[in-house]
Amino acid sequence: MMVRTxxxxxxxxxxxxxxxxxxxxxxxxxxKEALREDKGKDVELLSWEINPFTNKGDNYSSIVACISxxxxxxxxILEDSYVAKLNPLRPQTSFSETMEELxxxxxxxxxxxxxxxxxxxxxxxxxxxxxxxxxxxxxxxGREAFVTQNLRKLGFxxxxxxxxxDLNHANLVMKExxxxxxxxxxxxxxxxxxxxxxxxxxxxGIVA
Numbered sequence: 001m002m003v004r005t006x007x008x009x010x011x012x013x014x015x016x017x018x019x020x021x022x023x024x025x026x027x028x029x030x031x032k033e034a035l036r037e038d039k040g041k042d043v044e045l046l047s048w049e050i051n052p053f054t055n056k057g058d059n060y061s062s063i064v065a066c067i068s069x070x071x072x073x074x075x076x077i078l079e080d081s082y083v084a085k086l087n088p089l090r091p092q093t094s095f096s097e098t099m100e101e102l103x104x105x106x107x108x109x110x111x112x113x114x115x116x117x118x119x120x121x122x123x124x125x126x127x128x129x130x131x132x133x134x135x136x137x138x139x140x141x142g143r144e145a146f147v148t149q150n151l152r153k154l155g156f157x158x159x160x161x162x163x164x165x166d167l168n169h170a171n172l173v174m175k176e177x178x179x180x181x182x183x184x185x186x187x188x189x190x191x192x193x194x195x196x197x198x199x200x201x202x203x204x205g206i207v208a
């Protein structure tokens with residue numbers, strides 16, 4: 001299987017570059033796991049390529065990259081893409097442990113918590129919360145990474161945070177936040193007497 005990484009276009013810093021290379025090579029099985037979780041167990045991963053996904057300054061705590069994959073399904077060669085969020089493997093600091101815990105917390109939210117919330121929305125005949133599906137994760141301490149659905153294929157895009165939202169987009173955001181909050185309350189009722197933070201790992205110290 002061929003693996004190509006356009007690393008020079010992702011980062012110019014040699015320290016980040018070397019560490020990211022090591023991590024991406026290690027995560028080869030994670031790419032395969034994500035593909036099979038999305039497409040089924042019978043697909044064959046032929047190659048994958050890492051490309052930049054965000055602009056400089058869009059992320060501070062992680063490396064976020066696009067994984068373009070080529071795979072075979074029933075003798076047909078197809079292509080798709082996913083999003084990988086990776087620990088940048090910076091030198092240890094007083095904030096390292098806190099940042100590492102965020103990867104575990106985010107994967108729990110994207111899978112178990114959002115899954116519970118969506119089950120209640122489905123019962124009400126309402127669309128799911130608009131978050132990416134989680135396809136694969138590796139939470140080895142200090143080398144965390146996970147792979148999700150690429151929402152850009154559905155028309156979503158990163159908004160320039162230096163430019164305010166127009167009224168229509170602001171309304172969409174507020175409505176989705178309302179749906180998120182309301183469905184979380186419905187889900188939490190099923191967990192009583194525990195709260196969501198008390199029911200899942202990686203939420204230590206979070207006040208409900």
